[in-house]
Amino acid sequence: MIPIHINKESKFKTVTIALKFKAPLDENTLTERALLAKLLTKSTAQYPTEQQLYDHLSELYGAHLSSYVTKQNTASVITVSIEFINDKFIDENLFDQACQLLSDVINHPDTTGQVFNAGKVEREKQLLASRFDHVRDNKAQASFQQMLQEMFKGQSYRFSSMGIEEHLSEVTPESVYAVYRNMLENDEKALYIIGDINENLRASLDTYFNFEQSKIQLEPLKIKAAANPEYITEHTDTSQARINIGMTVPIKFGSADYFAFIVLNQIYGGDAASLLFMNVREKMSLAYQIHSQADARLGLMYVIAGVQNKTYKKTVDVILRQLELIRQADFPDELLSIAKKMLISHRRENLDRPRGWIEMSYASTFDDVKLSTEEWMAGIAAVTKEDVAGVAQSVNVQTIYCLANEVKA
Template sequence: MIPIHIKNENKFKTVTIALKFKAPIDDKTITERALLSKILTKSTADFPTEQSLYDYLSDLYGAHLSSYVSKQKTAHIITISIEFINDKYIDEQLFDRCSQLLADAVWRPYLQNQAFDDQKVTQEKQLLAARFDHIKDNKAQASFQSMLQEMFAGQSYRFPSIGFADRLIDVTPHKLYQAYRSMLEQDEKSLYVIGDIDDTVRRSLEEKFNFSQQSIKLHTLDLPVKSNPSFVTEHATTSQARINMGMTVPVTYATPEYFSFIVMNQMYGGDATSLLFMNVREKLSLAYQIHSQIDARLGLMYVIAGVQNVTYKETVDTILEQLDLIKKGDFSTGLLSTAKKMLVSHRKENLDRPRGWIEQSYASTFDATVLTTDDWIKGIESVTKQDVMQIANEVNVQTIYCLAEEVKA
């Protein structure tokens, strides 16, 4: 029996049910899985056309069936969810009908001779191909992916969650069906429900989502400390240069260092009060946009910036200088206090959205230690200036990738 997590929350007029499938990141299957996540929400055995399914969702008072793929640690996650109006606000039994539709989308897809419909597969391949083209044309997204390829060379973490454009040609309706069977039989599964409901719905959900459960083992992410970062510059026709930096920090989830890392990133480039924004963008006018972001569970930090072509080298130096300021403690207590307040506020705001609660809850299953919201807030609030300085001195710059227009002499 798969775990079913139910959150009673009376602030929402809707109910959201999300089904998650977890597998190790694998370049051989990631493209098929990305396609699979979309095709499962476009038809079912009872509604074989996209229009018929759309009409049925309209009959369900505009219920929304959706899906997406993501990476969590070294896992590839398929999420399929449905959001609908709570039964309490209408004279309909929507919970049973919508939860059944979600189950049918997974259990009873529209198939032909143990394969997905050729026309639908072709259509989804075209849509994904268009998304790949968009990423390629978007210099910010493309340069970030190039940085990941360099930083995580030889490791599965470098693979994008939506797969690869050059693999689309090899995807067939039958191969997609094989990926579907593998997802059902081998993935680790979880179900999340949030809305103004109670635990009485559990039995019905157990019957509808009676999956066999698997426990998968994830690969570890191992990046040795570098004495000097890899510096990669590529040239292209672009109105502004793109800087992407990848860094590692040795932290363990739920430890004091984990919270110090989160606070340090917020001060470094987390929002408009950060050093990167205030100094690099506002004071020195070296960047059009700039911020830092982290994957705290894996101890990863990235700096992303759009800058002038002629000043990208100067900007790289200035970005690193801001990190040095934190290492030396050359920052105000006000910046530290603001960072902690903003983090707590963002956490609470995120939990005020159904998807926010689902993602936070699901993320907590990746570690043996479980942090409650109160534990997390206390951890953030306990971080001191010395803690921030100490964790900043543990930052190891792994990769600096720059995409810029070649300046001719």
């Protein structure tokens, strides 16, 4: 049986049930998984049109059905969830009806034989093609994706969870169905429920979500420290240059360095009090927007900025200089204090939302070490200036990708 995680939380008027499917990132199936995530919640065998399914959700007091695919660690994760009003506010057993619908979405999709409906697959392919066009036209998104392509050459991690545009024409109703069957049979699964419900409902959950469990192995990212960063500049017609910098740091989840790395990112470019924002954007007026973001579990950090075309090279130098300041512990004590308070506050805010609790709980399944919320907050609170400077010393700048207008001499 699959693991079932229940958070009995009385402050919500709704109940949220989310089913997670995890598979190793594979560029050969990424596009089908992205399409599958959309197809599953558009219709079922019992409700073969979007309108019929929408009408049924309306009968369930406006229940909300959703699905999405994400890239977590080196896995592709499909989430299918339903949110509905708690039974105690209505005179009806909505819990069982919602469970039945979510089960049908997964187990009884709108298929004929071993293929999905060709017309619906084609429509989703067109919608996905439009999303690819949007990314390509959005210079910020396109340049970040290009930086990932360069930084993770030869690894499926270089692709977005939305799939691969070049593969879209090869997708067929049969190939989507094959990926669907593979998901049911081989994905690692988990069920999350949050709301004011009783634990004695667990037996009925086993009935609705009676999936065979699989255990998958994720391949670690293979990326060597670079002696010198790879500097790539491409030219296009753009009103502002785009800078994307990819960095790595060797850390172990749950260690002192792990917490220091999270704080480092916050100090570097995590919010409006950070060095990148205050120095590069506010004081020097070199960036229209700038921030850093980190995947602490994988030891990855990125800087993303929109800057003036004529000063993008100078701005790269200034961005890297801010990292040097952190390595030398040359930043205010107040900034360290603000960073830790903001991180702990964000953690609490996430836990106050059903989806936030689900995603944070699920993220913990990727690690052998288990950290409670209290342990995580204590780890952040214990970080010192010396800890941040120490982990900054091990940050390796891998890839600097710039997209800019070609400046004529």
